[in-house]
Amino acid sequence: MITTFAGALNTGLRRALEDDPKVVLMGEDIGRLGGVFRVTDALQKDFGNNRVIDTPLAESGIVGTAFGMALRGYRPVCEIQFDGFVYPAFDQIVSHVAKIHYRTQGKVNAPITIRIPFGGGIGSVEHHSESPEAYFAHTAGLRVMTPSNPADAYLMIRQAIALDDPVIFFEPKRRYWDKADVDFLALDRDGELPADRARVCSTGTDATVVAYGGTVATALSAAKIAAEEGHSLEVIDLRSLSPIDFDTIEESVTKTGRLVITHEAPVFAGLGAEIAARITERCFYHLEAPVLRVGGFDIPYPPAKLEKFHLPDPDRILAAVDRTLAA
Numbered sequence: 001m002i003t004t005f006a007g008a009l010n011t012g013l014r015r016a017l018e019d020d021p022k023v024v025l026m027g028e029d030i031g032r033l034g035g036v037f038r039v040t041d042a043l044q045k046d047f048g049n050n051r052v053i054d055t056p057l058a059e060s061g062i063v064g065t066a067f068g069m070a071l072r073g074y075r076p077v078c079e080i081q082f083d084g085f086v087y088p089a090f091d092q093i094v095s096h097v098a099k100i101h102y103r104t105q106g107k108v109n110a111p112i113t114i115r116i117p118f119g120g121g122i123g124s125v126e127h128h129s130e131s132p133e134a135y136f137a138h139t140a141g142l143r144v145m146t147p148s149n150p151a152d153a154y155l156m157i158r159q160a161i162a163l164d165d166p167v168i169f170f171e172p173k174r175r176y177w178d179k180a181d182v183d184f185l186a187l188d189r190d191g192e193l194p195a196d197r198a199r200v201c202s203t204g205t206d207a208t209v210v211a212y213g214g215t216v217a218t219a220l221s222a223a224k225i226a227a228e229e230g231h232s233l234e235v236i237d238l239r240s241l242s243p244i245d246f247d248t249i250e251e252s253v254t255k256t257g258r259l260v261i262t263h264e265a266p267v268f269a270g271l272g273a274e275i276a277a278r279i280t281e282r283c284f285y286h287l288e289a290p291v292l293r294v295g296g297f298d299i300p301y302p303p304a305k306l307e308k309f310h311l312p313d314p315d316r317i318l319a320a321v322d323r324t325l326a327a
Helices: 005-019 043-047 059-071 087-097 133-137 150-162 184-190 215-228 246-256 271-282 304-310 314-326
Strands: 002-004 023-027 052-054 075-079 113-118 143-145 167-172 179-181 199-202 207-211 233-237 240-242 259-266 292-296
Touching (some): 002 005, 005 023, 005 043, 005 075, 005 150, 005 184, 023 059, 043 052, 059 075, 113 150, 133 143, 133 240, 133 259, 133 271, 143 150, 150 167, 150 184, 199 215, 207 215, 207 246, 207 314, 215 233, 215 259, 215 314, 233 246, 259 271
Parallel strands (some): 023 075, 075 113, 113 167, 143 167, 207 233
Antiparallel strands (some): 002 179, 143 240, 199 233
């Protein structure tokens, strides 16, 4: 079935609602409107306003209510309308949702999925184009996941909702309209990768490029251009940002000897820094060059007309590849 990224998420949410009466969706304008990006389109009509709940404009209240519902046995799925709006709920997420399992010595779970459209590329501005994943990956007790394509969008949202851990589920908003042929029945029957595994999207021998979310397609474009220039790049889609599948990255870097990491968030103290440190420790004697990072600049998100200079593109990734190959 040909579907968009957003349509695959909608189908995944629909299946979760059908399979478990304890699954409840909640967020601003997700019901009658179907969400800003129409990810929840028609779900309230089909499941009722007790299962798909339009909430007040209060992110702290949304997550706080979901936390209480989770303690009573529900599996709430919250939508934060835009990435930059999650901060009013930050205290609820990192101080309570993330810590309740540890605080109760494993007696209480908080199976909450918090969906957050993130990243740039849609011509918007700060508060609507943030990449706050490092804040949450740094927080013990949270899983952080981000799909990069429609098939993973469907599979991973279902995996996230089924987990007993709280999940921050980042959806790269500039990929909502990407289309692909998705066999939902095959995914239901066989599944694919576990929720915490990375995927090798393109095999190569000269250098490894690690990406996630919206930058995976960018990295694949760079790999295609590199192939035309005689260079073979291996592209890895992280999928899970916490925990990170370092084994898959290590296996690749052991083979290629070089690593470039790309993400939309600023490079300083971004997720790429942790990956660079870990892989340097684990692959020190296999690396032929320093690990390089390509990301956003250390500035507030720029005006829409300037975002193309801020976001990683194939040229910037290839410039890093050239540097590592020249070392």
